[in-house]
Amino acid sequence: MKIKVKLFGNCKDIFKNSALHLNFNKKIKVKDIRNKLIEIIEIKHSTNKSYKDLIKKSAFCSEQDEIVNDSYVLKKDKIISIIPPIGGG
Amino acid sequence: MLHVAIVDTKKINIIRAEKFVKNFDAGASIFFVGNIRKNNNNKNVTGITYDSFNKLVIKIFKKIYGEGIKKFRLKKAKVFIEHAKGYVPLGKPSIIIAVSCKHRSEAYQLSRYLIEQIKIRAPIWKKEYYKNQKSEWLKGTSIKVK
Numbered sequence: 001m002k003i004k005v006k007l008f009g010n011c012k013d014i015f016k017n018s019a020l021h022l023n024f025n026k027k028i029k030v031k032d033i034r035n036k037l038i039e040i041i042e043i044k045h046s047t048n049k050s051y052k053d054l055i056k057k058s059a060f061c062s063e064q065d066e067i068v069n070d071s072y073v074l075k076k077d078k079i080i081s082i083i084p085p086i087g088g089g
Numbered sequence: 090m091l092h093v094a095i096v097d098t099k100k101i102n103i104i105r106a107e108k109f110v111k112n113f114d115a116g117a118s119i120f121f122v123g124n125i126r127k128n129n130n131n132k133n134v135t136g137i138t139y140d141s142f143n144k145l146v147i148k149i150f151k152k153i154y155g156e157g158i159k160k161f162r163l164k165k166a167k168v169f170i171e172h173a174k175g176y177v178p179l180g181k182p183s184i185i186i187a188v189s190c191k192h193r194s195e196a197y198q199l200s201r202y203l204i205e206q207i208k209i210r211a212p213i214w215k216k217e218y219y220k221n222q223k224s225e226w227l228k229g230t231s232i233k234v235k
Contacts (some may be wrong), residue, residue: 006142008140008141008142008212008214009140009214009216009226009229010214010216010226013138013226037104042159053093057231058229058231059232059234061142061212062144065144065145065148067232067233067234067235068234069234069235081142081145083142083145083212083232084214084229085214085228085229085230085231085232086209086210086211086212086214086229086230086231086232087208087213087214087215087227087228087229087230088139088141088172088182088183088207088208088211088212088213088214089123089172089183089204089207089208089211089213
């Protein structure tokens with residue numbers, strides 16, 4: 001199953017892109033995406049603890065524009081967005 | 090009546106806000122303008138780049154407006170909210186919230202409610218640029234997940 005993860009804010013700089021394309025062998029939950037992003041950071045930025053913390057503190061948003069928790073199962077979703085801590089205004 | 094938008098940093102201005110909230114039923118208009126200030130955490134700020142998840146921001150602006158209207162029991166309020174996306178230099182506006190209501194107390198209340206909720210719920214991010222040529226994304230607040 002192919003999932004596009006849309007990136008915002010600091011995540012764009014960390015992954016040097018506005019989206020990531022991830023492959024999974026099974027149906028997945030948000031928790032699996034979070035863990036996959038942490039894995040990528042451990043490989044590419046092994047010394048930077050703050051990047052991992054940022055992913056841990058981030059929320060996720062479904063294709064239906066709803067904030068979803070770690071147990072949310074991606075059934076029809078092909079796209080999910082990661083929402084790092086916010087600070088507009 | 091509501092107007093919400095994410096706009097290019099050069100297009101954000103208060104004139105359109107004034108026109109939108111003009112209302113003969115309203116005795117009070119409040120204009121909140123958020124500007125880029127010179128100092129943050131003892132660093133000399135030269136500007137801020139804003140990133141936003143536009144579709145979700147618009148949805149949340151509308152939701153917050155609905156909550157505010159209900160909370161303060163308003164019937165003829167007009168609200169204009171625009172937030173900049175992209176680079177905003179020092180002293181320039183990043184957000185304009187204009188509110189017109191029948192009475193001043195409710196206009197103040199609604200305006201305050203909108204900005205405080207936007208701060209903690211709208212998916213918008215800031216990257217600050219400093220006089221020493223460095224830059225950083227601000228830490229921000231985690232969105233609450235049910």
